[in-house]
Amino acid sequence: MSALSEFWSASVIWRDPLAASVIAGALLGFLGVYVVLRRVVFVSAALTQLSTLGVIASLIALERLDLETEHQEIQLFVAWIFSVGGGLVLGTLGWGRRLPTEAGVGMAYVVAGALVILGANQLLHVAHDLNTMVFGNAVAVPFQDVVILLAVTGMVALLHTLFQKEIVFSSFDRETAEAMGVKVRVWGGVLFFTIGLAIPVAAHVVGALPVFAFLTIPASAALLATRRLPAAFAVATVLGALAAGAGYVGSWVLQVPTGATMVVVAGALVLPAWLWRRVRG
Amino acid sequence: MPTLIRLEDASIGYGGRALMSGISVSVESEDFLAVVGPNGGGKTTLLRTLLGTLPPVAGACSSVEPLGVGYVPQRDHVDALWPLSCGDVVSMGRVPGIGPWRRARSEDGEAARRALARVGLDSLWERSFGTLSGGQRQRTLIARALASEPALLALDEPTNGMDPSAELSAMDLLRDLHGAGGIAVVMVSHRLEAVANYARRLAFVDKDQGLWKVGPLEEMLRPDALGRLYGRDVVVRQEGGRRFVYPVAGGDER
Numbered sequence: 001m002s003a004l005s006e007f008w009s010a011s012v013i014w015r016d017p018l019a020a021s022v023i024a025g026a027l028l029g030f031l032g033v034y035v036v037l038r039r040v041v042f043v044s045a046a047l048t049q050l051s052t053l054g055v056i057a058s059l060i061a062l063e064r065l066d067l068e069t070e071h072q073e074i075q076l077f078v079a080w081i082f083s084v085g086g087g088l089v090l091g092t093l094g095w096g097r098r099l100p101t102e103a104g105v106g107m108a109y110v111v112a113g114a115l116v117i118l119g120a121n122q123l124l125h126v127a128h129d130l131n132t133m134v135f136g137n138a139v140a141v142p143f144q145d146v147v148i149l150l151a152v153t154g155m156v157a158l159l160h161t162l163f164q165k166e167i168v169f170s171s172f173d174r175e176t177a178e179a180m181g182v183k184v185r186v187w188g189g190v191l192f193f194t195i196g197l198a199i200p201v202a203a204h205v206v207g208a209l210p211v212f213a214f215l216t217i218p219a220s221a222a223l224l225a226t227r228r229l230p231a232a233f234a235v236a237t238v239l240g241a242l243a244a245g246a247g248y249v250g251s252w253v254l255q256v257p258t259g260a261t262m263v264v265v266a267g268a269l270v271l272p273a274w275l276w277r278r279v280r281g
Numbered sequence: 282m283p284t285l286i287r288l289e290d291a292s293i294g295y296g297g298r299a300l301m302s303g304i305s306v307s308v309e310s311e312d313f314l315a316v317v318g319p320n321g322g323g324k325t326t327l328l329r330t331l332l333g334t335l336p337p338v339a340g341a342c343s344s345v346e347p348l349g350v351g352y353v354p355q356r357d358h359v360d361a362l363w364p365l366s367c368g369d370v371v372s373m374g375r376v377p378g379i380g381p382w383r384r385a386r387s388e389d390g391e392a393a394r395r396a397l398a399r400v401g402l403d404s405l406w407e408r409s410f411g412t413l414s415g416g417q418r419q420r421t422l423i424a425r426a427l428a429s430e431p432a433l434l435a436l437d438e439p440t441n442g443m444d445p446s447a448e449l450s451a452m453d454l455l456r457d458l459h460g461a462g463g464i465a466v467v468m469v470s471h472r473l474e475a476v477a478n479y480a481r482r483l484a485f486v487d488k489d490q491g492l493w494k495v496g497p498l499e500e501m502l503r504p505d506a507l508g509r510l511y512g513r514d515v516v517v518r519q520e521g522g523r524r525f526v527y528p529v530a531g532g533d534e535r
Contacts, residue, residue, distance in 0.1 A: 037362065037363055165373075165376050165385070166381055169373045172360065172370075173354065173358070173373070175354045176352045176353075176354050176422075176426075177373075179352035179354075179435065180350055180352050180374070180376075181347075181350065181377045182377055227409055228364050228366065228369075229363065229365055232364050
């Protein structure tokens with residue numbers, strides 16, 4: 001039996017993980033258009049670290065304070081608090097005229113990363129679960145995670161449908177939007193709330209590296225291949241889903257790590273987009 | 282004429298630190314006020330304070346409610362990387378009026394198209410904003426401001442980086458828009474020559490000299506007043522119906 005037919009015959013095993021990966025890829029691909037156009041690519045990296053720090057914090061609480069945080073929902077909730085909080089701070093507050101925004105993002109990334117290492121070092125009993133909880137396990141995703149991911153995707157879609165024109169105006173030209181009475185902090189907050197909401201749940205499914213990749217690569221390819229914003233959102237969403245789905249299937253068939261395969265497939269999508277751009281001029 | 286904005290004995294600045302104090306100025310409906318001063322002199326800070334996006338450090342700033350503002354930023358502050366058409370950019374001017382939750386109606390699209398036609402670019406509705414020339418981008422941004430049908434058009438260095446012909450064309454457009462009535466114009470510029478033939482009132486601001494002065498154009502264009510602003514002798518010459526203002530090369534530095 002070929003690897004592909006083996007794959008088809010095992011559909012009960014991969015159905016939920018594949019669905020979750022495709023949804024996560026689509027969700028992050030969509031949000032990535034804002035991430036790339038607002039030039040906050042490294043905010044997504046910092047938020048992924050902060051989300052990881054949230055998971056570590058809940059695990060330390062479990063071990064040291066004997067709190068009931070062994071349930072994954074609680075860990076996810078703490079990760080959301082860290083990620084959404086970080087998104088609101090990094091995305092909407094500045095450092096005034098003293099420091100560039102990148103400095104704050106860099107500090108958040110590196111300090112959160114260091115705290116993750118220190119925190120993981122403190123874990124005694126649940127360290128073995130850490131890799132799965134932090135770096136995802138696209139091979140075995142329970143149906144419950146698909147439901148959570150769908151709920152988050154629905155909320156993100158709703159907010160971005162209701163407030164798209166405000167978020168686009170505030171993101172494209174904050175200065176003018178503010179001068180003309182648009183509440184730029186509110187709409188920037190809504191955008192980074194949705195990014196902060198998506199990252200922990202997506203990282204739980206596909207892992208930290210694919211999250212960073214899906215927030216960057218599909219949008220970059222879409223912006224190369226399209227000339228209008230609605231088309232860029234649509235193409236980035238489809239490419240994110242495609243990279244996640246094809247990466248998942250490819251990793252199964254080739255028996256290679258899933259997250260890394262997803263990232264490579266996403267990266268491979270940039271070349272045709274760039275060629276398409278060159279051909280169209 | 283009704284007053285749109287009034288700043289009374291205000292200190293302007295950032296983070297509670299005053300850059301300039303004792304500023305009193307009002308903007309009337311159908312006014313044309315140009316704020317002139319050197320780069321980094323506090324012009325944009327003053328404009329932001331007038332528009333209410335930056336609270337005064339001290340003193341009071343009041344405006345009519347609601348004050349419809351159409352704002353034109355410096356051209357290079359707008360990101361040409363975004364995949365937006367000229368029409369998309371102009372349509373953003375309608376966003377504050379439409380409000381959250383609601384979708385744009387057909388009259389919003391018509392108002393945006395009218396605004397683009399007023400700046401002479403109606404044929405470029407579908408063109409990508411990033412492919413426009415500098416002058417066309419500036420006109421598109423002015424059209425976006427006009428699309429909101431504002432009582433006040435505020436512009437930050439609208440002719441910055443333009444060649445003389447494009448600068449003249451942009452300023453003529455502003456004069457025509459203002460002349461059509463129903464709109465006040467406040468613009469900041471570091472180029473006095475650009476505004477000397479268009480504004481009704483001038484304000485000089487330079488935080489480094491502690492200089493703040495506002496008055497009618499004729500009074501403000503006196504060589505002695507200009508000399509203080511530029512720190513050297515300044516000539517004001519009238520030729521072919523236009524004013525020319527320039528510091529004298531080799532003249533006295535004050």
